Amino acid sequence: MGPKLLSGLLSGLLAGAMCAGLAGSAGAQSPDVGWTSYTGDITGSRYKPLDQINAANFSKLEVAWRFKTDNIGNRPEYKLEGTPLEVGGVVYATAGSRRAVVALDAATGELLWVHGEKEGARGAAAPRQLSGRGPAYWSDGKEARILYVTPGYQLIALDAKTGQRVASFGNNGAVDLKADSDQAIKPDLTSGEIGWQSAPTVVGDKVLVGSSFREGFTPSTADNNKGTARAYDVHTGRKVWEFHTIPRKGEPGYETWLNGSAEHTGNTGVWTEITADPDAGLVYLPVESPTSDFYGGTRPGNNLYGNSLVAVDINTGKVKWFYQFIHHEIWDYDMSSAPLLMDITVGGKPIKAVVEPSKMGFLYVFDRITGKPVWPIPERKVPKGDVPGEWYAPTQPIPSKPAAYARTGVSESDLVDFTPDLHQKALALAKNYRIGPIYTPPVVSKAGGPLATLGLGPANGGTNWPGGSFNPQNHTVYTYACNSCLLAMGLVPPPAGMSDLPYVIGQAGQPVVMINAAGADQGADAPLAKRPPARGGGGGRLTVDGLPLIKPPYGTISAINLDTGTIQWQVAHGETPDYVRNHPALKGMALPRTGQTGFNIGTLLTKDLVIAGDADVTTTSDHPRGAMLRAYDQKTGKEVGSVLMPAGQSGSPMTYMIHGKQYIIVAVSGGNYSGEYICYTLPSE
Amino acid sequence: MRWIIAVVVALAALTGLTPAQTTSIWDGVYTDAQAARGELAFGAHCASCHGANLGGTGEAPALAGPQFLADFDGLSAGDLFDRIRTTMPQDNPGSLTRDQLADILAFLLKANGLPPGAKELDRRSEYLKAIGFSATKP
Numbered sequence: 001m002g003p004k005l006l007s008g009l010l011s012g013l014l015a016g017a018m019c020a021g022l023a024g025s026a027g028a029q030s031p032d033v034g035w036t037s038y039t040g041d042i043t044g045s046r047y048k049p050l051d052q053i054n055a056a057n058f059s060k061l062e063v064a065w066r067f068k069t070d071n072i073g074n075r076p077e078y079k080l081e082g083t084p085l086e087v088g089g090v091v092y093a094t095a096g097s098r099r100a101v102v103a104l105d106a107a108t109g110e111l112l113w114v115h116g117e118k119e120g121a122r123g124a125a126a127p128r129q130l131s132g133r134g135p136a137y138w139s140d141g142k143e144a145r146i147l148y149v150t151p152g153y154q155l156i157a158l159d160a161k162t163g164q165r166v167a168s169f170g171n172n173g174a175v176d177l178k179a180d181s182d183q184a185i186k187p188d189l190t191s192g193e194i195g196w197q198s199a200p201t202v203v204g205d206k207v208l209v210g211s212s213f214r215e216g217f218t219p220s221t222a223d224n225n226k227g228t229a230r231a232y233d234v235h236t237g238r239k240v241w242e243f244h245t246i247p248r249k250g251e252p253g254y255e256t257w258l259n260g261s262a263e264h265t266g267n268t269g270v271w272t273e274i275t276a277d278p279d280a281g282l283v284y285l286p287v288e289s290p291t292s293d294f295y296g297g298t299r300p301g302n303n304l305y306g307n308s309l310v311a312v313d314i315n316t317g318k319v320k321w322f323y324q325f326i327h328h329e330i331w332d333y334d335m336s337s338a339p340l341l342m343d344i345t346v347g348g349k350p351i352k353a354v355v356e357p358s359k360m361g362f363l364y365v366f367d368r369i370t371g372k373p374v375w376p377i378p379e380r381k382v383p384k385g386d387v388p389g390e391w392y393a394p395t396q397p398i399p400s401k402p403a404a405y406a407r408t409g410v411s412e413s414d415l416v417d418f419t420p421d422l423h424q425k426a427l428a429l430a431k432n433y434r435i436g437p438i439y440t441p442p443v444v445s446k447a448g449g450p451l452a453t454l455g456l457g458p459a460n461g462g463t464n465w466p467g468g469s470f471n472p473q474n475h476t477v478y479t480y481a482c483n484s485c486l487l488a489m490g491l492v493p494p495p496a497g498m499s500d501l502p503y504v505i506g507q508a509g510q511p512v513v514m515i516n517a518a519g520a521d522q523g524a525d526a527p528l529a530k531r532p533p534a535r536g537g538g539g540g541r542l543t544v545d546g547l548p549l550i551k552p553p554y555g556t557i558s559a560i561n562l563d564t565g566t567i568q569w570q571v572a573h574g575e576t577p578d579y580v581r582n583h584p585a586l587k588g589m590a591l592p593r594t595g596q597t598g599f600n601i602g603t604l605l606t607k608d609l610v611i612a613g614d615a616d617v618t619t620t621s622d623h624p625r626g627a628m629l630r631a632y633d634q635k636t637g638k639e640v641g642s643v644l645m646p647a648g649q650s651g652s653p654m655t656y657m658i659h660g661k662q663y664i665i666v667a668v669s670g671g672n673y674s675g676e677y678i679c680y681t682l683p684s685e
Numbered sequence: 686m687r688w689i690i691a692v693v694v695a696l697a698a699l700t701g702l703t704p705a706q707t708t709s710i711w712d713g714v715y716t717d718a719q720a721a722r723g724e725l726a727f728g729a730h731c732a733s734c735h736g737a738n739l740g741g742t743g744e745a746p747a748l749a750g751p752q753f754l755a756d757f758d759g760l761s762a763g764d765l766f767d768r769i770r771t772t773m774p775q776d777n778p779g780s781l782t783r784d785q786l787a788d789i790l791a792f793l794l795k796a797n798g799l800p801p802g803a804k805e806l807d808r809r810s811e812y813l814k815a816i817g818f819s820a821t822k823p
Contacts, residue, residue, distance in 0.1 A: 075771075577755060619758055619759045625758065625760070671757070672757065672765065
């Protein structure tokens, strides 16, 4: 697809749509409300105080329009994760295996323009392919631009009206984020491993971008490219600053990498969304773990700024404060969520806070100006491991408040217990593994046991990439958490030629399988005939008679008030899976809703509602095959309405108001259903 | 004629099949020989990601067990066939023949405990759409 495709033909239509939007806002009806950044704003809230769609009418929602993404790229995508933007009557979204940007009429869904980049071998080698999370929007009131990062790691600036590249930005509308880095990308710009799938954040006249890599389960080398976060001038595409997540010699924090290991360690990206407080002049960078995710023997020490929240000066990128959540991380917890910038009142004292949801199931709360924890986060002794060559941090910080909102470690009481027989089978299965509280380290996998350490939270659990949401009026965080995303953390030596690390993830007695990032080799630039590295067979799932080893609730939504630091309510989110509800061993049992085991669920907040869809489809006596988009009362957690979707929610919902009508868009995909944005609104009365 | 349609619709309602579906994956819609060919093809083209025991690895889901059956419950054998045909193997979609795909689908049915029959699965998705996919025996 050429970048100019459709642009010229349809720019006139777009201009018409924008005029209609302006005319709509001039009448007596409700004013237009847009969604101008990935999380609705640059504070991470996902909140708009709209209430045309409310508890009384949510179940009456009907489809306003659909946008199928199959043809945006040379193959359909089944993992559509985007959250669109809406500005002035136009919806902007990334879509398809090409990760093109589309502009759609916000009321009708009509395609206005589409822009994609063919990146050839560079796109095919990209660590994070497919449609990505979304674009960013900038305007000075006269000119408007759409900015996004391609799979091949280019920052592209487009004219929001036409979809054409902005020639004055970077090199004819593009900045090569590989070439314009302080580090020399290894081994070359085409195949060098670094990319990004998140949406940039625009703050004033700067656009902020991060970095990500392949999955760290089975990395080929410890000496990977290094993480980075950067600010670019939105007018010119000139780099304003670059933050090194792994300090260079002479920079503070370098000493936390013993034996000079900062030199040869990579990853430590900023793969999730970045937020900013322009009044405070601070940008908040959530930094992931260094190479590798489960073995850190090649990088002894605490490894700053791995697994830290780093507040940097918006103009210089210099560190103002930081907090390390995990010292010497070996669990793939990363920092998964956009930092939430909330103003709260604790003990009568107003606090400008930054709040970090996590895969660990803890909510970390700080004064966002000083970095001081709002409630103490004491260092606690954690279990030590015995993996040869590994370096273990003796303590980890554990928040004293709020209480954990998802399961953290694994104990026998977390195992399935629908019936005594199932629980006995679960105990017998668990005997093959090491279990324990949070931060129980991985083990070398042994055929006679332990096969692995079981963790709830590592890799997928707790709150993952969709992050949380908050209502700035009631100072409450609403966040989904996977409560049953179980991971077996066993280490084995890699087979010859796979990796220069002494250990990768695997299981004794089983062939070691190269585990790729989601979407690797699936993007539109990936050659159809490429063969992957030889792979072996696989291990079984952690199930008991086909039921999850971990008991329900499998996934939850929690409301956590940050004036008091207390969990106000928690509900199981998602219909009980068919294979659980219909399981022969559970026949006749009245099961409460179990929720579902998914990690792609983000929440949307309107004035009074929390809105989120089920991850998986179900078929019940109440509804045909499909997944429900649900609305909960923010005060009580009571479900007040739902709508049947054709597939599970795979990208977080957003909302906007134009021409006096409120709309909700959600991305769905999975199973047999390819990526689609569905736009809902109320029927015309 | 009208009463025949009414009976068909009523039967469909009783069996959980949609009107267009006249049979179910529980009715013996593949042969043992076809599933045996499918097992070989699965081993060559699918097992590297989905596991020789169909247990799944990494992001590749398990293809046997109650969760897999639930994922396609209420659809048709043709829907599963087309999902495989258009996207698999993930690194080289479109590389398998329709006969291979039908064989692999037969193997998946067998691995999930569905009974074999006397007739092979068709190689045309339009015809496979008439075979209802239900997680439990209708």
